[in-house]
Amino acid sequence: MFIRALIPPILEVSNMNFFEIVSTHLQSLTDNERKLFDYIVKNMIDVQGMSIREVSATCFVSTATFLRFVRKIGFSGYSEFITVLKFTTRDNASEARDQANNQFVVNQSSYREDYLKNIEETVHVLRPEVLHQITAKLSHTRTIFIFARGLSKSAARYITNLYQLAGFNVSFPEDQLYRRAAMDHITAEDLILIIDYTGEEVEFVNLIQQVFKEPLNRPMVLSITGADNNTIQNLSDINLYTFFDQIRSKEGVEISSRVTAIVIMELILYQWLDE
Template identity: 50%
Template sequence: MIKYTVLNENTKKTELTPFEVSQTDYREECLKNIIESVRVIPIKKLHEITKKLSDHPTIYLFSKGVSKYAAEYVYYIYTMAGFNVKYPRDYDFRQIASKQVKPNDLVFILTYNGKNLEFVEMIKNWGNLEEKPFLISITEPDNNTIQNLSDINLYIFSDSIKVNNTEISSRVSTIPLMELVLYQYIEGYGGRDFNFIKR
């Protein structure tokens, strides 16, 4: 990789960087990733999810790693919108919660690579029930196990970033995506239960 000095001379880049593109370009890529993540949601899938939300199901959020921090915000806004949201944050709590999921519940699994074995095992266990819950996963766009086991898969775009042997690729696109689902529900089904002031 080449960088330019102040004197406009080419020198070999000696420092290590976790970015696949330069930081200048990454600013544009970050915006593109958010826009694309929202743009590609099929309207049919969006309406299918909001129809499920209109039944006022208990919502379960399952996530781990970096995705947990996006899930915290999702938990907050859906709870404030009046939904009963269960968000087990640690392994033991997730194991208990996964056994409490009922057929009419709505499950969101936020897992970027879509291969997490803990979540795969959960989904397989739900598949053994006489009626399984409706499952929506949010993963990267590559074909993956959890995507293929879900009723609906939504995906986010992000540039791969790893530091200190830890994957910290951005999950920020999850937030506008889940906001869009919620706001679409409010517009379609919210009625007088919600008061909005447009600024």
């Protein structure tokens, strides 16, 4: 009993994943606390080298406010918070190196756990109020325009079919030429969905900038990207970030799973149907 009391709490959680610790606390976060959480997720590596005063100043909150936030998401203090961030990013980097070195020589049960963890973490960070905002837009949407390239096109095809079956008018121009042509037909009553895990596809960045040229009469731009801070994420009206493991074939082709993008759009559709 007394021995346990003398063990610093950090030793009990230092081998745990950041997202596993915070997952049970996300639903209780306020809007401002959710912004702090989003900043941490998008800047996990940078935050590790910052003091609590530096992070607080960057987020425009007091150190006391940030410390309350840290405790609210499951940590005893800032030191424990930073240590777990370091363990999480270290483990992720180690897994990425293993995949790069071994390609598909990965423990099957371990990969299954990581695969399911990516889905779970993606779902956990979805904010109910943001989902309601999207479903409200869907109720008054004329056409959903979906833009995707590479492997993301496979997920886009499934999402297109799913939403068409639910009664939506969906346009998915698969080639760049058709995407350019589609821009002439998009109105303020439409919804643009961009699926790009890197969040840096130049064509889509230019597309968003073109849409924003008429700020008072334009469609909503919804994007699905990776959790890292990226350009498309910052330009979109609403960004839903996803977690995934970057995987390449032996030939170097990027074949990372797009299932989390499908999960996000399925949840949005099912909530729209429920409402």
